Amino acid sequence: MNRLSVNLCGVELKNPVIAASGTFGFGTEYAELFDVSRLGGISCKGLTLGGSRGNPGIRVWETPSGMLNSIGLENPSVPVFVKRECARMRSLGTAVIVNLGGHSEEDYLRGAELLNSADIDILELNVSCPNVLQGGMAFGIMPDSIEHITRRVREVTRHPLMVKLTPQTASIAAAAQAAQAGGADAVSLVNTFLGMAIDTKSRKPVFNNVYAGLSGSAIMPIALRMVHQAAHAVSIPVVGMGGIATADDALQFIMAGARAIQVGTATFANPTAMLHIIDGLNAWCAANDTDINEIYKTI
């Protein structure tokens, strides 16, 4: 009996554990290290219509219990993904989630249109990338613009639509409600928190863009609080993430109202972290003679 299968906006996941966008490529690299078909799903590296070379300079920096990144959405472009990566990702035997970023409304709409021809399970609309100077997070800060971009993309895409929210917003509940009002089938949160580091030897910011995105255990309690707030503000499913590294972390998010969870940074510390989480969730459910859906949103 599978105690872990969950339904996420119409898509059956074998378990609620999904690899977070930007930390797992298109799934093929880690497929050499472990059996990625055991995962509930994979969210691919954030794509943009025309592709990008990403940011120059230092791109990652370790912090206490976390890390800052300023990758800058380096990606091969939506058309190249559709042509070269999509079928390979599908063959990995797990749900395929495509993370779509953009610099303008036009970018998002054309990207979403092109992805209509692709065999994917969920479109994750990234209105929350802190590392691109134009667009990205700018679409995700104000509820009005979240609702607007969600509605426009909802009109063109044939896939279930999940909107990925930034924590850089006045009210995460209002942001989630805006996505729901725009027609989103789910929301995912959180993307990284805007942070900063200074190299005191050179007396310069570490990152060319000065600010960068903070992820990892350091953000977990804040992300958990935000997932709890969002989950109690909307009726569409919430996918929770931010610093999840163990089965206990995942259980906390699920109890707080996450239908599924994503794991990013923890995979860098331990490439098989997600398998440990899945095994741990299974063991916990067996020990408590329960199903993962029974503890969902119990707090």
Place this chain on the structure above:
Amino acid sequence: MAQIVSNERIAQDVFLLTLNGVPDAHPGQFLQVHIPDGAMLLPRPISVFDCANGFTRLLYRVVGKGTEYISHMTGGELCITGPLGNGFPLDGGSAVLIGGGLGIAPLRLLGRELRRMEPDRSITVALGFGAEEFLTDEYREFADDVIVDIGGFITDRVDFARNATYYVCGPTPMMRTAAARGAGRMYVSLERRMACGVGACLACSVATREGNRRVCRDGPVFDARDVLWEVGI
């Protein structure tokens, strides 16, 4: 999991770590060394200095908290991912190996392997140290000529006009100088901050003539002519 066999201090802040249980590496490959007890999030990339009979040796300098942590370990286990990366192409004919600082590390396994492939070829090794030399005898085992420089520019001591393959590893300015002086075949082993180490996160991209490449997976070894040095490493 790899077992720590020994971890000796061989110079100021420089250690030689011997591990058992790591798969054999191709010359120029590296390991992601996970710091135990969750003390630090990101694994540290360290080149394979040598491997034989199931024993893998790493040569590292203590520069921060991760290498400091490892330097205090005298036994027990280390979690390792790898060997990773492409490693050096093993060309035929004469070879010149140039290392600066801890960039000498991958050249030991490289030189040994080049010698094993072609016992009669000419192998020159040029090693640049900051303050004191160490382990130079390990290079004399396979090299016809070992040039040692302390405190200067090792690239000033090398003849770049030979009909040979040049293999270079060291600080970026040194590799950049070598690339500018070399005319023929030259491979450089680049260094970038990493997160995943397997090609999934794009933390380690570098600009090349063929577009962005990942140091951890497409590298760390690149043809010196392909690297767009002016864009910055």
